[in-house]
Amino acid sequence: YSGTLNLTHYDKEGTALMEVEFIDAWPQTVSEIALSYDTASDIEQFDVTWSYQHYKVSSKQTAVFNSGSVV
Numbered sequence: 001y002s003g004t005l006n007l008t009h010y011d012k013e014g015t016a017l018m019e020v021e022f023i024d025a026w027p028q029t030v031s032e033i034a035l036s037y038d039t040a041s042d043i044e045q046f047d048v049t050w051s052y053q054h055y056k057v058s059s060k061q062t063a064v065f066n067s068g069s070v071v
Helices: none
Strands: 003-010 016-030 048-051 054-059
Touching: none
Parallel strands: none
Antiparallel strands: 003 016, 016 048, 016 054
């Protein structure tokens, strides 16, 4: 099973700078989820290593030049 993953990179103001689209991605490894009564109120965290066939990068930035034109 595979799908498409989207990753968006933001600056510190929250503006999207770049987006990466991973095509035909699938989880290669998933770490164990430790279950315990001691951590019942904690958010479960686990690591996932992804594999993918290829990716596309798109820039979300807008360049402004002295002439006032926007690219």
